[in-house]
Amino acid sequence: MARTATSGSLVLSPVSSAADLVDGIVDRIVDGALVDGDRLPSTRVLAEQTGLSRGTVVRAFDELAAAGFVDSRHGSGTLVSAGATQAARAGARTRKHDDAVPAPVVEQRRGRSSRDLRPGVPDADLVDRRAWRSAVRSAVTAGLAGLNPWEEPSPILRAALSEHLRRHRGIAAADPLLFDSSRSAVAALCAVFDARVFHVEDPGYRGAVLMAREHGLELRCHPVDPDGLDAARLGDESAIVFTTPAHQYPLGHRASVDRRVALVEWARRTGSLVIEDDYDGEFRYGVAPLPALVTLPGAADHVAYVGTSSKSMSPDLRVAWCLPPAALRRDVQRWLAVHRRGPSSLPADALGEFIGSGAMDRHLARAARVYSDRRSRLVAALARECPDVAVTGVEAGLHLCVLLPDHDDDAVVDDLAEAGWRTRSLSSQSSRFPVSGLVLNYARLGGRDAREFAAVLREVLSAGA
Template identity: 80%
Template sequence: MLPDVSGASELVEAIVDTIADGGLVDGDRIPSSRSLAQQTGLSRGTVVRAFDELAAAGFVVSDQGSGTRVSSGAGQAARAGARTRGRSDAPPEPTVAPRAGRSRRDLRPGIPDATLVDEREWRRAVRAVAAAGMAGLNPWDEPSPVLRAALAGHLRRHRGIAAADPLLFDSSRSAVGALCAVFAARHADHGPIPFHIEDPGYRGAVLMAREQGLDLRFHPVDPDGIDVRLLGDAPGVVFTTPAHQYPLGHRVSVDRRVALVEWAVRTGSLVIEDDYDGEFRYGVAPLPALATLPGGAENVAYVGTSSKSLSPDLRVAWCLPPAALRRDVERWLAVHRRGPSALPADALGEFIAAGSMDRHLARASRVYSDRRSRLVEALSNECPGLTVTGVEAGLHLCVLLPGRDDDAVVAALEREGWRTRALSSQSSRHPISGLVLNYARLGARDAREFGATLRAVLGRSAS
C-alpha cells in the first residue's frame, strides 16, 4: 500500500522506498498505470510519467503483454541509496514557489495540462538558451532563428507544410489582427472588407476584425464547415478553425476545404486557418492543412500557437502568411512590436529541435484521449439524452442543451464548485444552448462527479 502522493515525483519516491524496504522485490509485478491512478487519485498521465522515470533509472522494466516489473538488482540499488534524482535531504536548488494553476474543477476551455510537459526536458531547453547569454536583439526585428528553424521541421512533420518560414507573434490573436489590418489596407478602395466567421465561433477573432474596421458577417455553423455559397463574390477575409471548429468541434470536410480555397483564389480573398489545437486527434486521420491545398499557399494564412500544445504561459504563436502579404505583416510586427520574448521563443525552439515536443505530443495525446473518454462515459451514464459534439480532436467538447438557459446552468454548476462556459456566450447572431467543457485537467473521479452534478442541476431546472 503506497502512502498518499500528490505528483509523479512523490509516486516515484514512494515506489523506490517500497523496493528498498522489501515491499516489492526483484521481479514483482507493479500494478498497472490505470490501477495506480485509481488507487492514488492521480491522473493516469501522471502515473505513466512516473513509470517512465523509474524505467529510465533502471528500477522497473516493461515487457509487452506482461506489464511492468521490478528490475533485477533494483532492490540492492534502492537499499544502497540509489534514486532517480538527487536525494531529498540534499541542499535544495534555489527556486521560486510553483505557481498555482487552474482548479481541476475549472472546465472552461483554453488551458491544457502543463504538468504533462516533461520538466527535465523543458529545463534543459531553458538552460541551453540561458547559457548563450543575451543577444541584444529586438525580437520584432530579429525573430528567433532557433524557433523558426525548429518550427519549419515541426510543421512539415505534423501538418505537411513544406518549406515553412514562420513569422513569430506573442499570440494567435495578434497574428489575426495583423492579417486583418494588412488585408484591409491592401483593399481599402473596395470599401468595408467583409469578415466571414462561423457563429458560434472564436470571439477573439471577432474582436480583432472589429478593431480593424472589417464588416462582420456571421454564418450559422455547418457540421461540414463554412458554405462558400454564403460568402458572395467580393474579396474578403474568412476565419476558420477546420481541424476542430471552435467551439462545436466539427471537422471541416474535404469537399468544403477544397471549395473554400477555390473561392479564395477566384475572389482574391484571404483565408485565416487557425490551427489552435489540431495537434491532438483521437482515432481519426489528420486532414490536410488548407495551406497545402492547390492555391492555398497564395490565399491561406496558417496560424498556430503553443498555448494549447504546451502552455499559454509562453505567449508564443506563429503565422505563415501568403507571400504577397508577408512584407506588410513583417512591417506590422515591427511597428506594433507584438513578437514573443526571445527567451521563451528560443527555449521552445530548443525543445522542438531536441525531439521533446514530439514526445510530449505523443504522451499528452494518450492522456487527453483517456480523459476525454472518461468524460464522455460519465456524461453518457448520467445524462444519456444529451448530444455531445467535438470529441474527435482538441481539448474540449460541447454538450448541447436545447430548450434550456445555458447561462442559468453555468451559474448553478458554479454554485456547486464547477466552472464551465455557456455555448451561447460564443455566439453573436445564432446562439446555441449548451456547455463548452475542457477535459484537459479532468481526473477520472472528477469526470464521474461532474456528470452526477450536471444531472442533478438539469433535474432541478426541469422541475
C-alpha cells in the same frame, strides 16, 4: 472485412528503434503497401519480425495512434485509419521520437483547479519538467543574441518550427513569423489585407471577432455546419474569412475535404484571404490527420496559417506563429515591427530547443494519450448520467460541447458554479446564431472528476427541467 497485412506486404527496412518502425509503417502507407482499413500484424508478430522488443513495438503503435495513422480497436486489432493514406501522401508525418523513456512527471497540479472546465488551457503538468528545464538552460547558456525580437525573431524557434510543421501538418519549407498570440496574428492580417468584410462561423472564436471589429471590418456571421464553412454562403466579394477547419471552435466539427477545396477555390476566384487557425490541431483521437488547408493546391497564395503553443504547452509561453501568403509577408513583418507584438526571445528560444531536441514530440505523444483517456471518461460519464444530452467535438482538441436546447445555458453555468464547477456557456461564444450548451475543457479533469461533474450536471438539468 479488414485485410490483414502480411510480412510480405509490410516489408520494412532494418529497424533498430520505435522511430524506425513508425517511419517504415508510414512509408508503406505512402507507397500503397498498406491502405486505409488494413489490419497491422500484432505487436508480438512485429516484434519477432523486426527483432525489436514488444514494448518498443507498442510505443511505435502508440505513436501512430496518437498521430491518427492507425486506430486500435478492442477485439479488432490495429487498423490503418480512414484517411491515413491521403494524409501521409500529403506530407503529414508522425512525431519524431526515440526509445529513451522520458523522466516520470511528478503529479503536482498548479494553476487552474481540475474543477475549472472553461476552455483554453491545457494541463501544463504533463510537460516533462526535466526536458523543459534543459531547454531553458540551453537558451540561457547561449546568452543574449542582440537581435531585435520584432524584426529578427528567434532563429532557433523558427528553424525548429519549420521542421515541426513539415512533419506534423505537411507544410513544406515553412518560414513562420512569430507573434505573442494568435490574436495578434489575426490583428496583423486584418490590418494589412485590403478588405472591408470579415466572414466567421457563429458560434466561433471571440478573439477573431474582436480583432475584426477593432479594425472596422464588417462582420458577417454564418451558422456552424458539421461539414465546415460553406463557401457558397460567402458571395463574390473579396473578403477575409476566419476558420478553424481542424476542430471548429467551439462545436468541434472537422471540415470535410470537399468544403476545404471549395473554400480555397472561392478564395482564388475572389482574391480573398482565408485565416486558418490551427489552434489545437496537435490532438486527434481515433481519426486520421487531415492536411492543413494551406497545403491544398493553390492555397499558399490565399491562406494564412496561424498556430500557437497555448494548447500544446501552455498559454503563459505567449508564443504563436503565422505563415502569411508571400504577397502579405513584408506588410505583416512591418506591422510586427511597428506594434511590437512578437514573443519574448527567451521563451521563444527555449521552445525552439524543446522542439529541436525531440522533447516536444514525446510530450505530444504522451499528452494525446492522457487527454484521450480523460475525454473518454467524460464522454462515458455524460452518457451514463445524462443519456439524452448530445455531445459534439469529441474527435480532436481539448474540449467538447454539451448541447442543451431546452435549457438556459447561462443559468446552467451559474448553477454549476454554485456546486463548485466552473464552465462556459456555448451561447456566450455567439454573435448572431446562439446555441445553448456548455463548452467543457477536459484537459485537467482528474480521475473521479468526470463522474462527479456528470452527476452534478444531471441534478442541475433535472432541477431546471
